Amino acid sequence: MFVKQLSIFLENTEGRLDEVLKILAQGGIDLLSASLADTTEFGVLRLISKEPDKAKQILKDAGFAARIDEVIAVVVPDAVGSLAKVVGMIHAAGINISYIYGLSIDGEGAPIAIKTDDNAKAEGLLNAAGVTTLGMEDLQ
């Protein structure tokens, strides 16, 4: 039960981010979350939307390199130390976390996206410990 994330390769040039977002808006894509990882040369824009496949096609047609990956959408309980617990569990199982960012999805707790080198195992152990994770249907 993962969430599909759309990533887009961007050169670090002026107005590039603006352009991508405008193209998606014109295509009627409703964005739920955005995270930008960047270096001095380039950036990777990671987006969560209800229609990732459609969004990918729109960007492909516009000449961008875009791809879809699955990330775990974890609902972190609203209490001190909750995120540390979640990360601690994944770490203890020997799973590497590639990146984390916050999701803006309505509901209880603080939903975050986590990408690991073994999403299935990580989600399984989180669920077993009573931590809620979301799927695409939860975004509707």
Add this chain to the structure above:
Amino acid sequence: MIWNEAKECMSRDEIEALQSARLVKVVNRVYHNVEYYRKKMQAVGLEPGDIKGIEDLDKLPYTTYQDLRDTYPFGLAAVPRSEMVRVHASSGTTGKPKIAVYTRRDIDIWAECVARCLSMAGITRDDIIQVGYGYGLFTGGLGAHYGAEYLGALVLPMSTGNTQKLIDMMIDCDVTSIACTPSYLLHVAEDLEKAGLIDKIKLKSAICGAEPWTNEMRDQMEQRLNIKAYDIYGLTEMMGPGVACDCEYHKGLHIWEDHFLPEIIDPSTLKQLPKGSDGELVITNLTKEGMPLIRYRTKDLTSIEYDKCECGRTMARIQRFRGRSDDMLIIRGVNVFPSQVEAALLTVEGTTPHYMLVVDRVDNTDTLEVQVEVAENAFTDEISSLEKLSKEIHAKLKQAIGLNAKVKLVEPNGLEHFDGKSKHVTDKRKLYQ
């Protein structure tokens, strides 16, 4: 000063008679000693007897870079192994270098040619000269070195890579002349200025070559270092530096016509053009023993002036180079073909054949940026794997062209495409204007 007046100031008739006699000899030599040339001549129904003088030059087939590759390493050698005393190779490529083979006599003639050039730049046996070209397979270091010794000057074989030591010894040893690339000399000038040492040097002249340079660069060098700068031309395939050089009148580079027979051809029709025409420079080795090349296409675009120069020399003058008839770039003295970059990129998974070489000159040093489109299958959501890709490309390029290039990953279709064919080079240096 004219080093060898008997040769350098011959009348046009004398030059042509000497060239004709030598051309007949060298054609006979390659026909009988080099199977590759014999077959090439036979393929066009040519026998050595058909070449009676320079008027028959255009009957002979051309030699190209590809011929050198096809016969690598010794397929074009015209002497037995025991007669060879040295090998040099063109810079840059690690895959298939262009090599040259020399006999002892070839080395002597080369030294004399370089001595003529140095003499043209006013250098005498009383001078102290630093050779700042790389020593090794590259012809620059040893070529300039042997020429300067032949002249009788005192030589400091600095090679490349240690500018501080070069500056220290330039001052300590009262160095009066330097042979190096023009961009390196400007770099040295900058360091001297920064250290406030300009008035401590005794430098009078510089012999610069191995890369194209502009009159503006000459003005800069001359003013900043208070010297006279001369342009020396050469190519490994023919000999090395010293094929031609410019005199104090800077009216073109005097080519040593008793050893090198120049002509200008149309690179598209491959027809020889009348004297004075613009086109591609083609040179024939008249005296080389080790690996004489017949009608070697240099791919350099220029014209040749034959009138007597104010300096007194009659040797023809190669005019300013206007570019190249192929896509070869000279970056920091290293020959780079876009095709080498392409071949290297194809070994890196995840890159498309779309790339662009951006060459510039920043603070007098050539810079190379290779922009590579990230193919969809190479793109990942993780920064670290993209950085890994960038590093891998850098390493492969270093291996292929011998230069540290700045690698820039760009969006697919981020580079300009023309008629389905990509434009692969943006040279911002404007060397040929």
